[in-house]
Amino acid sequence: MLVYLSKRLLMTFLVIAVTSVIAFLLVHLSGDPAAAMAGEGASQADIETVRETYGFDRPLYVQYLDWVSRVVTGDLGRSTYLRADVTDVLARHLPVTATLGVCALGFALALSIPLGVLAALRPNTMIDRFSLWLAVAGQALPSFLFALGLMYLFGVYLRVLPISGSETWWHFIMPSVALGYYATPAIMRLTRSGMLDVMLSDHVRTARAYGLSPWRVVVRHGLRHAIIPVVSLAAVQLGFMLGGSIVIETIFSLKGIGHLAWESIQRADIEVIQAILLVIAVAYAVLTLLADLLNAALDPRIRIS
Amino acid sequence: MLLSRTILASGILAITAASAQAGKENDTFVWSTSTEMDTADIYYGNQREALINAYAMCDGLLHRDPITNEFQALLATSWEWTDDTTLELELREGVKFHDGTDFDAEDVAYTLNHVADPDSDMKIRVLVDWIDNVEAVDTYKVRINAKRPTPAALQYLTGTSPIYPSGHYADAPVVPGADGAERRDWGAVQPVCTGPYKLAEYVAGESLTLEANPDYFEDSPKGKPSIGTLVYKTIKDPETQIAEVVTGGVDWIWGVPPENAEMLSSMGNLTVVSAPTMRMSFLSLDAAGRTGDTPMTDLKVRQAIAHAINREAIAENLVGDGAEVQKSMCAPVQFGCETDVKQYPYDPEKAKALLAEAGYPDGFSVPFHAYRDRAYSEAVLNDLRAVGIETDLQFLQWRALRPKIVDDEVQIGHLTFGSNGILDVSASTSYYFTGGPDDYARDEEVKAWLEEADRTTDQEERKALYSKALNKIANQAYYIPLFMYGRTYAFNKDLDYPVTPDEMAHFYLAKWK
Numbered sequence: 001m002l003v004y005l006s007k008r009l010l011m012t013f014l015v016i017a018v019t020s021v022i023a024f025l026l027v028h029l030s031g032d033p034a035a036a037m038a039g040e041g042a043s044q045a046d047i048e049t050v051r052e053t054y055g056f057d058r059p060l061y062v063q064y065l066d067w068v069s070r071v072v073t074g075d076l077g078r079s080t081y082l083r084a085d086v087t088d089v090l091a092r093h094l095p096v097t098a099t100l101g102v103c104a105l106g107f108a109l110a111l112s113i114p115l116g117v118l119a120a121l122r123p124n125t126m127i128d129r130f131s132l133w134l135a136v137a138g139q140a141l142p143s144f145l146f147a148l149g150l151m152y153l154f155g156v157y158l159r160v161l162p163i164s165g166s167e168t169w170w171h172f173i174m175p176s177v178a179l180g181y182y183a184t185p186a187i188m189r190l191t192r193s194g195m196l197d198v199m200l201s202d203h204v205r206t207a208r209a210y211g212l213s214p215w216r217v218v219v220r221h222g223l224r225h226a227i228i229p230v231v232s233l234a235a236v237q238l239g240f241m242l243g244g245s246i247v248i249e250t251i252f253s254l255k256g257i258g259h260l261a262w263e264s265i266q267r268a269d270i271e272v273i274q275a276i277l278l279v280i281a282v283a284y285a286v287l288t289l290l291a292d293l294l295n296a297a298l299d300p301r302i303r304i305s
Numbered sequence: 306m307l308l309s310r311t312i313l314a315s316g317i318l319a320i321t322a323a324s325a326q327a328g329k330e331n332d333t334f335v336w337s338t339s340t341e342m343d344t345a346d347i348y349y350g351n352q353r354e355a356l357i358n359a360y361a362m363c364d365g366l367l368h369r370d371p372i373t374n375e376f377q378a379l380l381a382t383s384w385e386w387t388d389d390t391t392l393e394l395e396l397r398e399g400v401k402f403h404d405g406t407d408f409d410a411e412d413v414a415y416t417l418n419h420v421a422d423p424d425s426d427m428k429i430r431v432l433v434d435w436i437d438n439v440e441a442v443d444t445y446k447v448r449i450n451a452k453r454p455t456p457a458a459l460q461y462l463t464g465t466s467p468i469y470p471s472g473h474y475a476d477a478p479v480v481p482g483a484d485g486a487e488r489r490d491w492g493a494v495q496p497v498c499t500g501p502y503k504l505a506e507y508v509a510g511e512s513l514t515l516e517a518n519p520d521y522f523e524d525s526p527k528g529k530p531s532i533g534t535l536v537y538k539t540i541k542d543p544e545t546q547i548a549e550v551v552t553g554g555v556d557w558i559w560g561v562p563p564e565n566a567e568m569l570s571s572m573g574n575l576t577v578v579s580a581p582t583m584r585m586s587f588l589s590l591d592a593a594g595r596t597g598d599t600p601m602t603d604l605k606v607r608q609a610i611a612h613a614i615n616r617e618a619i620a621e622n623l624v625g626d627g628a629e630v631q632k633s634m635c636a637p638v639q640f641g642c643e644t645d646v647k648q649y650p651y652d653p654e655k656a657k658a659l660l661a662e663a664g665y666p667d668g669f670s671v672p673f674h675a676y677r678d679r680a681y682s683e684a685v686l687n688d689l690r691a692v693g694i695e696t697d698l699q700f701l702q703w704r705a706l707r708p709k710i711v712d713d714e715v716q717i718g719h720l721t722f723g724s725n726g727i728l729d730v731s732a733s734t735s736y737y738f739t740g741g742p743d744d745y746a747r748d749e750e751v752k753a754w755l756e757e758a759d760r761t762t763d764q765e766e767r768k769a770l771y772s773k774a775l776n777k778i779a780n781q782a783y784y785i786p787l788f789m790y791g792r793t794y795a796f797n798k799d800l801d802y803p804v805t806p807d808e809m810a811h812f813y814l815a816k817w818k
Contacts, residue, residue, distance in 0.1 A: 250542050
């Protein structure tokens with residue numbers, strides 16, 4: 001177990017190191033960061049001043065090592081654009097994204113698991129077709145269009161939900177639905193196929209033969225097995241939601257991590273980009289680990305082996 | 306049941322609180338753009354949002370009336386050039402900063418000396434580079450010693466140069482610079498001013514809140530503040546801005562896309578107006594041959610390009626409300642902008658004839674660099690293709706294009722420039738034609754005229770020199786002016802405020818009807 005854990009940790013470390021190097025190079029290769037920071041209309045002298053002030057005239061590896069040496073002491077650097085420490089900036093943006101991600105995943109699970117189970121219990125009926133339709137629609141509809149549709153219906157037409165911002169819980173309803181809906185199809189299809197397999201297996205037949213209540217059979221003996229791959233998928237989806245909610249965050253004007261990353265890339269705010277990548281890489285690794293642990297809890301076979 | 310009722314009730318409360326923030330009944334004016342503010346201190350940023358807020362919360366020595374364009378006394382009550390390079394100003398007495406301290410000559414000297422220092426990191430150097438030093442002559446009199454005669458100095462001393470209290474930057478955070486060195490982040494200090502509104506809260510990249518200053522001095526040309534609270538917030542997505550302004554969550558937006566303008570003006574609760582901005586869109590042609598042997602060095606080719614482009618159609622049909630054809634290489638609101646120069650009306654046949662005369666009867670092929678609005682660049686490309694000029698569009702981000710401009714790699718560049726909001730031709734024409742890295746004309750005569758104009762105090766003489774330079778630029782078709790960007794504003798019908806052609810929003814003048 002210890003060997004396994006240390007291997008995993010080493011892998012995580014390598015993943016983070018490699019992503020940060022690649023990200024660092026991409027940011028520098030996509031144009032002159034000094035020109036981006038000085039902004040449009042800046043004179044050449046201004047740009048040179050920026051280049052010297054921030055050390056962009058040094059070799060890339062020196063700049064990279066400079067950053068790494070500070071990060072290991074816990075100093076994530078400073079946002080040159082927002083003029084604040086990156087730690088403080090992240091502390092303001094992370095809760096927004098975390099709230100959005102968790103709510104969106106909650107919505108996705110609450111919608112897709114019952115639908116998946118129902119579809120599996122009544123294959124090739126109206127219920128199955130409806131859930132298939134819902135899944136296909138979720139996959140086919142671009143998330144920004146769906147988000148704008150929600151905004152128009154609930155924000156402008158009915159005026160029951162706030163349109164933008166993150167002041168109250170109500171502000172998170174539309175973004176969570178819009179983001180979560182996108183994850184629904186995959187989870188639903190996986191639940192359905194898992195349940196179909198499990199419901200035909202020997203132990204479910206045995207459980208039925210014992211005369212257990214249908215509810216108990218479905219939830220305890222069926223779903224518990226079918227849900228194992230869903231847990232892994234949900235973890236990946238949550239990681240995706242934490243890093244990939246740029247569109248939704250932008251539309252609903254939520255100041256979260258995805259939006260911050262996108263903006264920071266535009267303005268070459270390098271230390272913020274690096275810090276976000278670090279956070280997302282760590283989040284992915286931790287979520288994957290948690291999914292494995294949860295699976296182990298659900299399935300004794302994984303636990304023992 | 307009780308629980309669900311409580312949740313429902315608190316939810317309704319939350320909704321009403323959220324949607325009722327803006328508007329007349331709360332005396333709270335909320336305005337929104339898609340910019341994320343990088344500083345509240347206008348000396349350390351060049352965003353319009355920072356300037357709009359600076360005008361509301363700060364005062365400069367002078368005030369430029371946004372409607373008449375006249376200079377008026379603000380923190381200075383009178384001013385005089387005692388010689389070519391010495392400007393003396395008498396200051397207003399009895400003015401207090403928002404932190405309660407009294408305003409005097411020391412504050413003026415401190416602020417201007419701080420930003421004029423070459424190491425101050427001040428963003429738009431041209432505003433302060435002319436200052437050698439500033440002395441407090443007595444409590445209410447300052448003397449500005451200029452490095453050279455600076456005719457635009459009065460313009461530079463208006464709202465773009467707010468006055469802060471003495472010692473204002475003392476608490477600027479020390480942050481790590483390159484190679485373990487340290488630097489000061491001056492722009493992180495929140496402004497303390499004397500203006501009609503006080504800074505209540507600033508969240509970088511998100512919002513800025515101002516509250517009316519009840520103690521603002523009576524006879525200010527900016528007037529006493531009328532609206533209680535001004536809130537700026539960033540909403541990135543234009544569709545979201547529109548949804549907010551329609552439902553009253555936001556009171557004012559600008560940059561309304563042409564396709565939405567009509568829909569918004571049909572709404573009973575909104576006023577929709579368009580006005581030109583200071584941003585010009587133009588082609589930079591490599592007349593100097595910086596990229597090597599290029600057809601652009603031939604006057605006939607440059608004139609052919611000018612005749613080939615249907616500027617009226619692009620300005621009116623594509624760019625839309627508020628946009629205007631740009632006649633000369635400057636913004637018409639700028640001092641010294643001569644617009645009575647040679648024009649090249651849309652005439653594709655003439656363009657083809659000129660190309661044939663230049664030895665390109667079948668046209669030629671050329672790389673075309675652009676960065677800002679792809680649709681507008683493509684319209685220009687279509688016009689060029691129609692006369693036989695095939696272009697290879699290289700659409701880049703500004704930060705990728707800029708090094709190419711500097712490194713002599715841009716034969717034709719579709720560029721835009723907003724003059725950093727400075728209402729003087731020295732900020733636009735002189736920026737492009739005085740031999741800097743952006744100068745692809747490299748005309749020594751034009752350069753000499755502009756440099757002389759930039760330091761001549763006699764205003765008529767200045768105008769004459771700028772006129773000469775702009776005439777030659779047009780005759781030689783060095784750069785092809787295309788259009789001035791327009792902008793459509795949509796705001797709460799209850800709001801009474803003047804839309805001005807300086808691409809500013811003077812919210813300190815706003816009132817509820």
